[in-house]
Amino acid sequence: MVVKLRRPILVGGLGLSFSLWMLQNLHDSMVQVSEFGILSLLAIGGGLWLLKLNRTQDSSELLNGTPVDRATVEGTIAKAEAVVNQLAQEVEDHQALATLREQVTQLLIELDRQKMIASVTGGKSVGKTTLIKVLEQNLETGNFASLQFQETSPLFVEADETSDANVLAKANKSDIVLFLTNGDLTDSEFQTLQKFKAANQNTILVFNKQDQYLPDERVSILQSLKQRMSSIVVATAASPSPIKVRKHKEDGAVQEWMEQLAPDIQQLTQQLGEMLTQQGQQLVWSTTMRKALLLKAEAKNLLNGTRRDRAVPVIEQYQWIAAAAAFANPVPALDILATAAINAQMVMDLGGIYQQKFSLEQAQTVAGTMGSLMLKLGLVELSSKAIGTVLKSNAVTFVAGGLVQGVSAAYLTRIAGLSLVEYFQQQEIAINSGTALNLDKLKQTLQNVFQQNQQIGLLQGFVKQGVKRLLPEAQQPQLMESRTVA
Numbered sequence: 001m002v003v004k005l006r007r008p009i010l011v012g013g014l015g016l017s018f019s020l021w022m023l024q025n026l027h028d029s030m031v032q033v034s035e036f037g038i039l040s041l042l043a044i045g046g047g048l049w050l051l052k053l054n055r056t057q058d059s060s061e062l063l064n065g066t067p068v069d070r071a072t073v074e075g076t077i078a079k080a081e082a083v084v085n086q087l088a089q090e091v092e093d094h095q096a097l098a099t100l101r102e103q104v105t106q107l108l109i110e111l112d113r114q115k116m117i118a119s120v121t122g123g124k125s126v127g128k129t130t131l132i133k134v135l136e137q138n139l140e141t142g143n144f145a146s147l148q149f150q151e152t153s154p155l156f157v158e159a160d161e162t163s164d165a166n167v168l169a170k171a172n173k174s175d176i177v178l179f180l181t182n183g184d185l186t187d188s189e190f191q192t193l194q195k196f197k198a199a200n201q202n203t204i205l206v207f208n209k210q211d212q213y214l215p216d217e218r219v220s221i222l223q224s225l226k227q228r229m230s231s232i233v234v235a236t237a238a239s240p241s242p243i244k245v246r247k248h249k250e251d252g253a254v255q256e257w258m259e260q261l262a263p264d265i266q267q268l269t270q271q272l273g274e275m276l277t278q279q280g281q282q283l284v285w286s287t288t289m290r291k292a293l294l295l296k297a298e299a300k301n302l303l304n305g306t307r308r309d310r311a312v313p314v315i316e317q318y319q320w321i322a323a324a325a326a327f328a329n330p331v332p333a334l335d336i337l338a339t340a341a342i343n344a345q346m347v348m349d350l351g352g353i354y355q356q357k358f359s360l361e362q363a364q365t366v367a368g369t370m371g372s373l374m375l376k377l378g379l380v381e382l383s384s385k386a387i388g389t390v391l392k393s394n395a396v397t398f399v400a401g402g403l404v405q406g407v408s409a410a411y412l413t414r415i416a417g418l419s420l421v422e423y424f425q426q427q428e429i430a431i432n433s434g435t436a437l438n439l440d441k442l443k444q445t446l447q448n449v450f451q452q453n454q455q456i457g458l459l460q461g462f463v464k465q466g467v468k469r470l471l472p473e474a475q476q477p478q479l480m481e482s483r484t485v486a
């Protein structure tokens with residue numbers, strides 16, 4: 001718990017004076033518009049750089065479109081199991097452990113699963129039930145004996161998107177998805193198909209009820225579907241409407257009757273047949289892979305949750321240490337913030353919680369790196385100005401010397417701590433995984449966390465807490481009273 005203070009560091013100007021000027025001038029109205037974060041103001045004032053965060057998703061594990069082999073799936077199951085074991089080690093009696101372990105066992109069994117499942121999905125009344133019925137009548141023999149169809153509830157019917165998300169999640173646990181549409185794709189249909197693709201789900205896009213179109217229309221719709229989607233596209237008529245048949249007799253009379261046509265699902269059965277013979281085993285492995293990744297993510301989430309519960313009190317402890325030091329020490333704000341706020345010991349403690357062991361020397365480097373990043377990004381300058389503004393807007397007529405510094409140091413410690421937590425959370429779960437920091441990622445995380453914590457409401461709450469900590473009791477009533485007025 002060493003609080004290190006160094007000599008002033010020169011701050012590179014970021015040209016944010018205009019933003020800050022706006023901040024000063026708008027602070028009265030800002031108090032009312034709590035949803036309007038300081039950041040939005042900064043953006044207006046030329047701080048747009050802060051918003052240009054390219055969120056690179058870690059997609060390396062999605063295996064988009066690549067076939068998976070058994071070894072890869074087994075490797076992924078092993079990784080999921082390792083995360084579960086780590087959770088067991090850190091929280092012996094975690095209530096989810098039994099279920100997670102059971103799921104790991106299930107996945108290993110699933111690798112050799114013979115029965116395959118196809119989900120039949122799409123919007124309301126597109127013909128899911130009808131198609132399944134026809135398919136089942138046609139597919140009782142041969143290859144298809146191993147294939148089972150399950151209908152999902154219709155997509156796109158309710159306003160709330162959670163039900164669609166549930167349908168998608170369930171469909172992704174099957175080996176094949178038959179996605180039905182009755183014509184050109186709507187936007188939501190297109191989005192959903194993209195999601196299946198992103199999840200590496202084997203999908204056949206089925207243009208059903210093609211009998212409702214004229215022959216040349218059918219061709220052009222099918223063509224346009226094929227152009228938009230890289231997946232397999234087939235046209236079907238699971239239950240064509242009856243057509244009127246007219247017969248001219250020799251005596252000149254005309255006879256008319258309605259004739260029921262046979263279902264047309266030939267393109268689909270052919271595609272399904274090819275898929276099953278060519279990639280049967282593959283399909284099962286892909287599904288198992290998706291499930292293993294889900295399980296791993298779930299276990300990692302639980303692990304991160306428990307770790308975070310332990311990390312936050314640690315951050316709070318260091319944030320008040322930093323606050324007290326900065327409050328008591330009459331050095332320039334920027335200097336003290338950059339040096340005292342990010343304590344190497346905090347880096348070590350947090351690293352310990354996340355199984356990223358640092359030596360003191362490494363932790364000092366991390367702390368120093370974060371400090372200079374925060375300076376370079378202008379976070380130090382922005383925070384102290386913003387905190388000063390909040391203090392004034394609370395009508396604290398007497399701002400005790402060092403108060404802004406103290407609260408700012410606490411605030412920056414918090415940002416640094418939460419950023420580290422966020423950063424560690426994104427790392428692969430492994431014991432003693434390397435301590436080499438990915439600077440770009442750390443920088444991005446700092447910006448994200450700073451952004452999340454810059455909401456006026458949050459900042460005000462924090463300032464209040466800081467003042468309570470730093471000011472002697474006698475001076476506090478004044479603040480509390482004036483706050484009720486404001």
Ligand SMILES: Nc1nc2c(ncn2[C@@H]2O[C@H](COP(=O)(O)OP(=O)(O)OP(=O)(O)O)[C@@H](O)[C@H]2O)c(=O)[nH]1
Nearest residue numbers: 124125126127128129130154209237238239240241
């Ligand atoms: N013309 C025509 N009608 C069809 C075709 N396939 C299904 N239908 C009709 O479309 C209607 C809806 O069919 P369902 O199979 O119930 O559709 P669904 O997708 O299961 O409907 P929900 O489960 O309610 O979302 C029924 O009246 C079917 O007869 C087709 O290829 N052509």
Ligand SMILES: [Mg+2]
Nearest residue numbers: 128129130151
């Ligand atoms: Mg149905």
